[in-house]
Each structure stands twice: as structure tokens, then as C-alpha cells.
Amino acid sequence: MNSQVVCYFNGSFVPLQDAKVGVMTHAFNYGTACFEGIRAYWNADERQLYAFRLADHFDRLRRSAHMLMIELPHDRDTLCEITRDLLERNAFEGDVYVRPLAYLSSEMIGVRLHNVEHGFVIYAVPFGDYIETGGIRAITSSWRRIDDNAAPARAKLTGIYVNSAFAKTEAFLNGADEAIMLTDDGHVSEGSAENLFALVAGELVTPPPTDNILLGITRDTVIRLAEDRLGMQVCQRSIDRSELYGADELFLCGTGAQIVPITQLDHRAIGGGRVGPVTTAISRGYMDVVHGRDGRYQEWLTPVYQREPDKRP
Secondary structure, three states, X not given: OOOOOEEEEOOXXXXXXXXXXXXXXXXXXXXXXXXXXXXXXXXXXXXXXXXXXXXXXXXXXXXXXXXXXXXXXXXXXXXXXXXXXXXXXXXXXXXXXEEEEEEEOOEOOOOOOOOOOEEEEEEEXXXXXXXXXXXXXXXEOOOOOOOOOOOOOOOOEHHHHHHHHHHHHHHHHOOOOEEEEEOOOOEEEEEOOOEEEEEEOOEEEEOOHHHOOOOOHHHHHHHHHHHHHHOOOOEEOOOEHHHHHOOOEEEEEEOOOEEEEEEEXXXXXXXXXXXXXXXXXXXXXXXXXXXXXXXXXXXXXXXXXXXXXXXXX
């Protein structure tokens, strides 16, 4: 680990290598933490790093924390500024992944949410593609997506992600790149850590919040881009497993994954085994937006480096 990298840890900027918790920490033992995944994208032409939809991520983090009865230590605007400061201190010149995490920090034995101390950290690391973006193979997982009545599926709780880990490793061990998870009643929910979209009979569809999906910020971005760039209204409805086999296009999306086409599902080619035009257009549009190349979405971008305007003629 680069000893110069710093993180924000319980109120102070400290070297990342010094930000540690004890083995008895409640969150480590019981999965009682929540987090966000945020990307910041490097624009080499402008020599600027753009953090994408910071405020929206911290709004969702607050909702997740509320589920765990955790009070975040700062308001949304302060958290955004701390994150910008953190990125600037580390002087990143490349794409970065930012992880804020709120957790139950008491060193104790006992399963509960009440009367436990809280901790908070934000760290950032250089980060490329989480999944191959040129077309992947997926399988339908035998593991069902966690139900909202078992644990809040809308929240990014660390403990819930063991559900995703089972599905992801099952897919890998069966020769695939990713898993598609179903709800307990058999409807399509999402990937192991990504939302799903399908082009079915010319209509772009995605599972609704009631099918135990995480309310993805990238998902919301895709819905907006489909309307703005392609003139397509996205239909949010329950999707049957067999519908996916006949889809013209399938893709996953998420902050880490970005836009990931699925060209094979359960050993069946999707769209002839090629990346389709709608997925391609969404992917290109997304990359334009997050790198600051599409001026219509500047409100989603937080520039990290406070540079003087270019005064050259």
C-alpha cells in the first residue's frame, strides 16, 4: 500500500495504512455496516477529476444508515466536501473508486442495533473496470436475491452482500462471469451487484423496486439517458426468467460495473451473441456524461481540482 494515500477516518484525515479496527468490532462480527460505491473519473484533456453524483450517493447512504439506526456524522453537503478534499489530497490522476462506510464500532459481543457506538470512514483507491465491458456470459443463480422482509434490499448493508458473494462465486465456478438473481417468487431481480435492463420486443424494461432490487444511481442515470439520447421510455415491471432468453439485448449497470452487456445467458446467445445498438448507445452516453464531455449533465459532476480558468487566447 502506498504510504502516502490518506483516508478520512472518524473525523480526521489519516494515512490509509493506519485506519484500522479491532477484531471485536461489531460490524466485523455481525455485518452491521452500510456503504456506498462512488466513482470519480479522470478527464485527461481537462486534467480534471469528476466525482459522479456525490450528493445522490450520500443521500442513499443516509437512508441505509437509518435502517441500521446509525446517525451519519455530517450533513450531505459536508460529506461531499470532505470527499472532494480527500480526492484532492491524494492527487489522483486516473479513475478512482470512493468507499464511504458507516459502521457499528463498539468492540462487544451481542447482536443488536441499539446502544452501540458508530464509526465512519471514507477511502479512495485507483479503480478500472470491475467487470469486462465488452460482453459477458451470465447464468441464472440458484441463490435467490435477499427478500426485503428478511433484510432491507434497498439498503447497501455489508451483511447482505454475502448473498451476492454466493451468487457471484457460483457463476464463476460454472464458467460464467456474472449471476442473475431471482426473487423468491421467481421474477428477475438483479445481478450479484448490478441492476439489469432488457430490450424486449423493442421496449427497454427493468425490474421494479418491489422485486428486491437496490435502487441504483447508475440505474437512474440509464433511465434518464435512454429518454434523452434514444427517446425511449423505460418500463419498470416484473420480468420472468424466460423473457430474458428471448431479449434482443441485456445489460447490467452499476457504479462499479458501469455498463456491462450480457451476450450469453444460461448457454444461450443473446442478440446473436453481439453487443446491441441500444446498449452501445447507453454505454457511450454514460461515459460521455461521467467524464464531463456532455454539458447537459454538469449538475451530476463535482470537479475535484480547483483550477484557474484557461486564459489563453
